[in-house]
Amino acid sequence: MSAELAESVGTELWTSPGAAAQRPPRLLLTLLGDYWWQRTEPLPSAAIVALLAEFGVSDSAARAALSRLTRNGLLVTSKTGRRTFSRLSSRAAAILDDGARRIFSFGAASQPWDGMWSLVAFSIPEDNRAARDALRKQLRWRGFAPLYDGLWVSPRDHAAEVIGYLKDLDITTGTAFRATMVPTSAVPADVAPADVAPAGVVPADCDIPARAWDLDGLRSRYECFMSFAGQLRDAAQAGRVPPTDALIARTRVMDEWRAFPGLDPDLPAELLPGGWPRAAARELFIGCYDLLGPLAALRVRQIITRYSPELADRAAYHSSELKLSTAPDPAADRNAR
Secondary structure: OHHHHHHOOOOOHHHOOHHHHHOHHHHHHHHHHHHOOOOOOOEEHHHHHHHHHOOOOOHHHHHHHHHHHHHOOOEEEEEEOOEEEEEEOHHHHHHHHHHHHHHHHOOOOOOOOOOOEEEEEEOOOHHHHHHHHHHHHHHHHOOOEEEEOOEEEEOOOOHHHHHHHHHHOOOOOEEEEEEOOEEOOOOOOOOOHHHOOHHHEEOOOOOHHHHHOOHHHHHHHHHHHHHHHHHHHHHHHOOOOOHHHHHHHHHHHHHHHOOHHHHOOOOOHHHOOOOOOHHHHHHHHHHHHHHHHHHHHHHHHHHHHOOOHHHHOOOOOEOOOOOEOOOOOHHHHHHHO
16 A cells, blocks of 8 residues: 555545455455445346446456355345346345444544553464464454564453463463563563563563554554545545545545554554554544545446446445435436436
8 A cells, every 4th residue: 555655645546446456355345335234135246347347347357256255155146037136145244344343443542551561472383384373363463563583462451362362273382461561582482471580571661662563664654544535535525526536535545544453553542652643544534434425325326227226226325433324315316427
């Protein structure tokens, strides 16, 4: 994201779908989650293919995405005559709901820090690389970062969860515990938390966050996003984003923002540098997403109308608060075309 955004300041970057178009299955789920939310009626597959075409996805790639999601149990397909229809499975709907709550709540509020760290120490041999990689993936997802080789830290209370990960992965050479101080060197996995000598620790208010996380790189990424989203918000407020661009732009800003929960460890304010941009970036994301909702939904209805006019007016948008818009006025839609 950041490279393209950084190189395109001053251009109407939102007219390009960006990386979203490179992952048609994910894009398809995003569109259904944004404009067919809580609907159980199946859509003509041809309408879904046409929606993806708005983002430059070829017919063959769109149909491959439909097939893949159906095989994975995320779409349910049916046929009426020679026409094929698709809808979200209940499993996919639950996944999208969980994801939406995480995306829209991220950055809304920072929990105060209790002054304690969660520490995870492990030593996993090379011949058990799969378990090691799986553990690292889980740790990153929970906001941990490696302070040293084999010692990961988080300012949040996740030690009990990590102990569960260790058991699930059958890792016996690891431990997780909570502490007010952090060791200055790696802790052997077979050392009990109570045996960590206080002489080998550093104060909790030292430079641990800067050493464990790339806060400078994350700040730059936020700033690139804010430049992009700020230009988009200004253009939308000035009425310079037509429905065709609004659909692409709203999906683009969503795709860019939802990367942050996996990149930003959501550190407490007490551990962040001054002027941390997360709150300002979130405000811009929410502003763009909500502002573009009506126009983007209008474009979706225009596309569905070509294949199933009776279903078109059921397409709607939800706000960042996950409140569904009221049913549109079909006459207004026709007048806007």
